Each structure stands twice: as structure tokens, then as C-alpha cells.
Amino acid sequence: MAEFDSRGTFQKAANEYAKIQDAFPDVICEPLLADMAVKEGDRILDLPCGTGDSIVKAMQIAGPSGHALAIDISASMIEEAKEKAEAAGVKNVDFVVEDMDKAQFDTAAYDIVVSANGPFFAADLKTFLAKMWDAVKPGGKLVTMTLGRNFLTPISGIFLDRAQIRTEDLRISTPWNITEDIAYFREVLEEVTRGQRINIIHRDAVMDYQTADGGWNLLMGTAFRNYTLAMSPEHQAEIEAEMKEWMQANRQFSATCSFNNITVVKDNV
Numbered sequence: 001m002a003e004f005d006s007r008g009t010f011q012k013a014a015n016e017y018a019k020i021q022d023a024f025p026d027v028i029c030e031p032l033l034a035d036m037a038v039k040e041g042d043r044i045l046d047l048p049c050g051t052g053d054s055i056v057k058a059m060q061i062a063g064p065s066g067h068a069l070a071i072d073i074s075a076s077m078i079e080e081a082k083e084k085a086e087a088a089g090v091k092n093v094d095f096v097v098e099d100m101d102k103a104q105f106d107t108a109a110y111d112i113v114v115s116a117n118g119p120f121f122a123a124d125l126k127t128f129l130a131k132m133w134d135a136v137k138p139g140g141k142l143v144t145m146t147l148g149r150n151f152l153t154p155i156s157g158i159f160l161d162r163a164q165i166r167t168e169d170l171r172i173s174t175p176w177n178i179t180e181d182i183a184y185f186r187e188v189l190e191e192v193t194r195g196q197r198i199n200i201i202h203r204d205a206v207m208d209y210q211t212a213d214g215g216w217n218l219l220m221g222t223a224f225r226n227y228t229l230a231m232s233p234e235h236q237a238e239i240e241a242e243m244k245e246w247m248q249a250n251r252q253f254s255a256t257c258s259f260n261n262i263t264v265v266k267d268n269v
């Protein structure tokens with residue numbers, strides 16, 4: 001049985017993911033930028049950066065005196081990110097294809113270290129958060145965003161039922177579950193940041209995708225893409241047709257997601 005293949009998933013999903021970010025800037029990018037509160041000249045570390053929407057906008061605020069390092073394991077996500085940066089005239093981001101679990105960062109080097117919908121992909125949550133926290137300068141901040149319990153409901157549940165039927169050995173492994181329990185995430189962060197104040201904002205977002213094609217794009221641009229990787233092209237076509245039919249028949253053109261946005265500021269020493 002295959003483990004969740006985050007690299008393979010987002011290698012395939014990059015184009016759809018970029019469309020989702022363009023269609024729903026208020027779901028990830030805008031709340032993240034509000035938490036980051038970027039200032040001119042900021043040095044920022046973004047892992048994983050995905051299609052770069054947040055880091056490109058952040059660097060427009062930080063201006064030419066700022067600098068960012070943005071990494072992602074998927075070359076196709078990084079390609080999308082580079083295109084966005086170029087279109088926006090943003091030059092001061094180093095985009096690197098790398099496994100965030102293996103990457104090493106300078107200690108106390110960044111004003112902002114950010115990970116949106118990334119911590120749950122780390123091989124070990126505590127090690128990952130500790131590495132991020134170590135990279136934050138005194139007076140700087142760690143900003144994270146993770147998913148709550150209802151990731152793309154109701155279409156995700158309908159999709160997973162249908163995927164399960166088509167892939168006998170499909171293991172419905174959902175890495176984002178590890179950070180869904182905010183009490184657990186908080187406990188790990190408290191240990192890592194050694195008693196710094198942890199600010200948590202819980203948000204619900206409704207994504208009105210409007211058409212069955214839009215709903216399918218939402219599934220295929222997110223982690224749900226993983227469950228089609230092992231399917232035959234025939235099964236993929238079948239599940240796509242069934243999902244679109246279900247959305248039409250049920251007039252279901254929106255999905256709900258909840259998020260936990262967490263910010264921790266490091267004391268100035």
C-alpha cells in the first residue's frame with residue numbers, strides 16, 4: 001500500500017493549484033499576509049512555498065531591500081511560482097526545489113518564517129517546527145496555517161468513497177489530520193517555542209466553485225489528487241464524470257474548509 005505521495009501529488013496538481021489560488025485569494029493568501037504583517041526590508045523563509053502566491057505578494061511589500069528563500073519539493077509548483085514572481089516583477093526571491101525535511105537554514109536569520117498548509121507534510125512535526133523556530137530572528141515571527149477537520153466538505157467525502165471503490169489497495173492516508181487537533185499542535189509549539197505566547201485564529205472558509213468543472217479542479221488541485229495517482233486513465237475518467245454528475249444532481253457548488261492560523265513572536269533578547 002502506497003504512502004501519501006506529496007511530491008507526486010503536487011507535481012501533477014501544480015496547474016490546478018495555481019488556478020485555485022487565483023480564484024480564492026481570500027482563503028489562504030490574504031489571511032496569511034495579514035498574519036505575516038510584512039515590513040519593508042524583511043527577510044522571509046517560506047516552506048513549502050507551493051505556487052508562490054503568498055511569498056510573491058509578501059516581497060512586493062518587503063521591496064527591493066527585502067529577501068526571501070522559498071522552497072518546495074515539487075519542481076512544477078516552483079515553476080508556477082517563478083512565473084508568478086516574474087509576472088509581478090519580483091526579483092528578490094530564491095526559489096529552490098528541495099525537501100524541507102532535509103533543508104538546513106541559518107539560525108536567527110529571518111524576520112518571518114512561514115509555513116502554510118505545510119507542517120502536516122513534514123516527516124516529523126516537532127523537528128520541523130523546531131527548525132523553523134530556530135531560523136526566526138529575535139523579535140521576528142513564526143507564522144503557520146493548517147487545516148481543520150472539514151477539508152473540502154462535502155465533495156471530499158463523496159470523492160474518497162468513489163476513489164476507494166476503484167483502487168483496491170488505496171490507503172486513505174491523510175497527512176493533514178496530524179495538525180487538525182489544535183490542542184495537540186499547540187502543545188508541540190509550546191514545547192518548541194518554550195513558553196512564547198501562541199496566537200491562534202480559527203477560521204471557516206466557503207469556496208464557491210460555481211460549476212462542476214470548478215469543483216473537480218478544486219479536488220485535483222489539492223491533496224486529493226494523490227488518490228488518482230494509482231488509478232488507470234479509465235478509472236480517472238469515470239470518477240471525474242461521476243463527481244461532476246453528483247455536483248450537478250445535488251446542486252452542490254461550494255465546499256467548506258476550516259483553518260487554524262497561528263503566529264508566535266520570538267522575544268527580543
Ligand SMILES: C[S@@+](CC[C@H](N)C(=O)[O-])C[C@H]1O[C@@H](n2cnc3c(N)ncnc32)[C@H](O)[C@@H]1O
Nearest residue numbers: 006010048049050072073074099100116117121
Ligand atoms: C497545499 S500546498 C501549500 C503551498 C503554499 N504554502 C500555500 O499555502 O499555497 C503543499 C505544498 O507542500 C509541498 N511539499 C510537500 N511535502 C514537502 C516536502 N517534504 N518538502 C518541501 N515541500 C513539500 C508540496 O509540493 C506542495 O507544494
